[in-house]
Amino acid sequence: MKKAIHIYAVNGKTNSGDFFLGPATKHRFEKTIKQQISWTNFDVRKAVNEADIQYFNTFDYIVIGGGGLFLPDTNPNNASCWQWACPTPLMEKITTEIHVVGIGWNHFYNQTIAMPHRDKPMEYSERLVIFKNNIEMLLRKCTLFSMRHNGDVECLREHATPDLHDKVKFEFCPVIDYVEEKYSDNFTLGEYHTFEIKDDRPNRRYYKKPRHVFYEELLLFANKLISEGEKIAVMSHDGSSTFISFLRGKGVPFILLNNTVANEEKIIENYSKVKKLYCTAGHSQMMAYALQIPFYSLVTHDKLKYFLEDKNLFQQQNYCLVNDESLIDKLGIK
Numbered sequence: 001m002k003k004a005i006h007i008y009a010v011n012g013k014t015n016s017g018d019f020f021l022g023p024a025t026k027h028r029f030e031k032t033i034k035q036q037i038s039w040t041n042f043d044v045r046k047a048v049n050e051a052d053i054q055y056f057n058t059f060d061y062i063v064i065g066g067g068g069l070f071l072p073d074t075n076p077n078n079a080s081c082w083q084w085a086c087p088t089p090l091m092e093k094i095t096t097e098i099h100v101v102g103i104g105w106n107h108f109y110n111q112t113i114a115m116p117h118r119d120k121p122m123e124y125s126e127r128l129v130i131f132k133n134n135i136e137m138l139l140r141k142c143t144l145f146s147m148r149h150n151g152d153v154e155c156l157r158e159h160a161t162p163d164l165h166d167k168v169k170f171e172f173c174p175v176i177d178y179v180e181e182k183y184s185d186n187f188t189l190g191e192y193h194t195f196e197i198k199d200d201r202p203n204r205r206y207y208k209k210p211r212h213v214f215y216e217e218l219l220l221f222a223n224k225l226i227s228e229g230e231k232i233a234v235m236s237h238d239g240s241s242t243f244i245s246f247l248r249g250k251g252v253p254f255i256l257l258n259n260t261v262a263n264e265e266k267i268i269e270n271y272s273k274v275k276k277l278y279c280t281a282g283h284s285q286m287m288a289y290a291l292q293i294p295f296y297s298l299v300t301h302d303k304l305k306y307f308l309e310d311k312n313l314f315q316q317q318n319y320c321l322v323n324d325e326s327l328i329d330k331l332g333i334k
Contacts, residue, residue: 003038004029004061005096007084010043012067016237016259016267017175017283021066023264024178025101029063032099032144037061045075048086053093062098066148066173068106068282068303070156072127076116081131088134091141100138100145102173104282105152108204108301109323113159118201132159139167146171149306172310175283179290183268187291190273192233193225194257196284198300199240205280205300208323215246217327218278222252224333233257233273237284280322282307298322 006026012018022041030037044064046052056062068074069083077085107113113131114123139145139160146169147153157165195218202211222232232254234244239260247254257270268291277288277295282303288295289311297304297319305321308314320330327333 001036001038002060003040003058004063005040005042005056005059007042007044007062007064009045009067009083010041011045013262014239014260016261017281018067019262020175020178020264020267020283020287021173024174025063025066027178027181028101028174029061029099033061044069044084046085047077047079048084048090050090053090057093057095059096062094062096063101064098065101065103066175068104070104070113070152071106072111072113072116073118078127078130080134081113081116081127082134086134088130088137091134091137094141098138098142100142102146102148102171103152104148104173104303105155106301106303107155108201109207111204119203128159136160136164139164142167145169148173149303150310151302151306170310173283173286176286176290179268179287184291187268188272189275189293191275192231192255192257192273193222194233194235194274194277195222195243196235196237196277196279196281197240197243197298198238198280199242200238206323211242214322214327215243217333218243219247219250219252220328220333221278221331222247222254226253230275231255235259235270235274235277235279235284237267237281280304296320298327 008021009018026039072081075083075085079085079087112123114125114127145167150170153168153170156168226232234254235257237259257273259267259270271287271291274293277293278298279285279295280298280300285295285297285304285307297308299305299319300322308319320327
């Protein structure tokens with residue numbers, strides 16, 4: 001049996017998106033090469049050294065992804081300037097076949113690869129050179145390099161020489177087909193209008209409209225649903241809790257669907273309670289699509305828009321651009 005080392009967010013078990021990426025990416029790769037693999041995991045955020053390169057070269061394949069690995073502030077480093085902290089001179093020594101599977105650009109509004117800080121806008125121009133050299137080396141060495149949105153493909157190509165542009169392919173996140181194949185046949189919808197509202201980087205998500213204004217809009221909508229006899233839930237796939245606290249402070253009745261459990265069946269059970277999902281989270285949107293749950297995109301990050309575009313769903317009735325549009329007006333709330 002061939003051996004592969006899977007480089008991804010191994011320690012992301014309290015994030016259901018990262019958690020599903022483990023089995024989903026392995027499943028996608030085995031389908032692609034049409035054989036079973038003996039797998040070893042490696043944390044994408046570990047600083048790669050010479051010994052690691054020698055270790056990588058003992059495998060038949062290196063598989064990197066999925067996930068939004070080009071976000072520059074999750075694992076800030078000056079070795080590569082993206083989450084896989086593998087310096088270019090060391091990457092050049094890799095002899096194992098490399099496959100990069102369905103990864104995401106994942107930058108927030110007004111963010112560049114030169115910004116390694118979550119809460120500060122400072123840019124370091126030298127990072128652009130480091131990143132360009134690193135990603136071009138990876139593209140040259142890869143057998144496959146795919147990104148999960150067409151918008152992501154275009155963003156990455158801006159940082160690579162034109163002769164490498166064709167190496168960057170579009171391929172949906174592997175979580176989608178994994179969940180469709182494994183769980184969609186016997187899946188039934190639930191009874192809760194469910195909100196999934198992300199906490200991270202509020203200064204980047206809500207760069208025009210303050211977060212508290214958005215929450216007040218959501219409150220009006222939740223109360224309208226309740227007045228019409230609907231039930232409310234809040235889902236958290238990564239521990240986000242500010243909207244939960246906000247609703248509790250307003251006395252709104254709801255149940256909590258906690259997906260930080262690192263258990264596929266429990267996470268799918270939580271989704272089975274959903275009647276419709278209103279989400280700012282990319283993976284929750286993709287899970288809803290895979291399970292045929294109706295969803296409405298609260299776009300506070302380009303990745304939600306990119307996904308809708310790629311699925312021909314970027315239509316007025318399916319989304320609100322939170323920073324530019326009134327949710328109250330879009331949903332007809334009086």
